Every structure is written in C-alpha cells, then in structure tokens.
Amino acid sequence: MPLIPPLVLWTIGALGAAALVKLLAREHRRINAELERARTTPVGQRDRATRTLRRDPGTGVYHPQD
Numbered sequence: 470m471p472l473i474p475p476l477v478l479w480t481i482g483a484l485g486a487a488a489l490v491k492l493l494a495r496e497h498r499r500i501n502a503e504l505e506r507a508r509t510t511p512v513g514q515r516d517r518a519t520r521t522l523r524r525d526p527g528t529g530v531y532h533p534q535d
Contacts, residue, residue, distance in 0.1 A: 520533045520534060521533070521534045522534065
C-alpha cells in the first residue's frame, strides 16, 4: 500500500504548478512594465544605470557611452 495516495500527489503537483504559473506571470508583468518605462522615457532623462556601455579597445574596459 502506498504511503501517499496518487490523488494527493496529483493535487500537490497541480497546486505547485499553479503557484509556478502565478510566479512566472507576475515576473512577466514586472519585466514588461520595466521595459515600457524605459521605452517611453526620453533619452536625456534616463538613469546612468540604463546607459549603453562601449568597450575601450586599448584596455578592454567598458565605459559609459556619452
């Protein structure tokens, strides 16, 4: 006789899958909101953190592109 009936295992699996889908949906909305904010912000008003980096060929170090 199994320790945990199959119906209980299926229920636990379904609840875990539902929680994972909810987590992924929330992360998807968060990322899309961040991308939309970056897309609609004028280039002159963006943070330093969102600047593009350019590689210095001599040293190989990346510097913010002005």
